[in-house]
Amino acid sequence: LAQVSKWALPWADVDRMPYTITGPYLKALFDQAFVTGLHHPLQRPNADSWEQALLKTTDLMQPCANKSCEQKWFVFDNTASPRCPFCGTPVQGTLPVLDLYYEFKPTVWKPEHHRLMVYHNQYLFQWHVNRNVVRNEKLTAAQKVPVGYFTFHQGRWVLVNQKLSSLKDLTEDKEVPVGTMVDITDGKKLLLANEEGGRVVVVTMANKGN
Ligand SMILES: [Zn+2]
Structure with a gap:
């Protein structure tokens, strides 16, 4: 893996893969940690908040319908017509x-x-x-x-x-x-x-x- 440039990894492209693909609970904590709490350490989320947000995020996971998708799972983005953010495959059915x-x-x-x-x-x-x-x-x-x-x-x-x-x-x-x-x-x-x-x-x- 050492030969792989980190820029070659899909998540290096923040326009294509913004941090919001981690879902609403984690996005809120990233904002709290790196925006609100950037210069105010006491306002940053504690470890328990991160743990609970990660666990709640697993409840938003959807399997990708594309058998050859490299990620297989993605976090539901609360939209009416969701699609996998990694390969673009739309969710099929209700x-x-x-x-x-x-x-x-x-x-x-x-x-x-x-x-x-x-x-x-x-x-x-x-x-x-x-x-x-x-x-x-x-x-x-x-x-x-x-x-x-x-x-x-x-x-x-x-x-x-x-x-x-x-x-x-x-x-x-x-x-x-x-x-x-x-x-x-x-x-x-x-x-x-x-x-x-x-x-x-x-x-x-x-x-x-x-
Ligand atoms: Zn996919």
């Missing part, structure tokens, strides 16, 4: 975007500013379901086991419930028992867990025109 909400006080739900992008065979984990479960090195073995997965099944997106004992489709006012699936459609609201810290997700379908 793309469910799940926004997480928490119960601020009874009946008042607020956004977590945490978004989960769905792709075929994407897993759902406890740290998505309950805000009291934090994704870090303190997770128990049981908390690392997926509680469900998303799949594109017979032309529609579904969530297969593997372990959620109180999953509820709020739009249809219907329980979703373990071992069954629920449709993931535009505007759908799901209560992931009827418990302290349990979240609601709201679905937005992106890329509807493709």
Whole structure:
């Protein structure tokens, strides 16, 4: 690798690969570190902020549809018609975007500013379901086991419930028992867990025109 000029690497071209391709959470921290905090070290993000932003960014990852793409994965850029920033391949088909909400006080739900992008065979984990479960090195073995997965099944997106004992489709006012699936459609609201810290997700379908 020593023979390769660093300018030959794709990310050396900042016009083609701006730092914003790292997604909204990391972009905010880069700005805080290198703009706001440039001459003010105390205003720079701490290590925990970087860790949480990196982990939230993994929830925005999408597989590239181009089999020969060198990067294979990219961070969803919140646009209506997304494409891979590395090879330019557009995303094919609808793309469910799940926004997480928490119960601020009874009946008042607020956004977590945490978004989960769905792709075929994407897993759902406890740290998505309950805000009291934090994704870090303190997770128990049981908390690392997926509680469900998303799949594109017979032309529609579904969530297969593997372990959620109180999953509820709020739009249809219907329980979703373990071992069954629920449709993931535009505007759908799901209560992931009827418990302290349990979240609601709201679905937005992106890329509807493709
Ligand atoms: Zn690509």
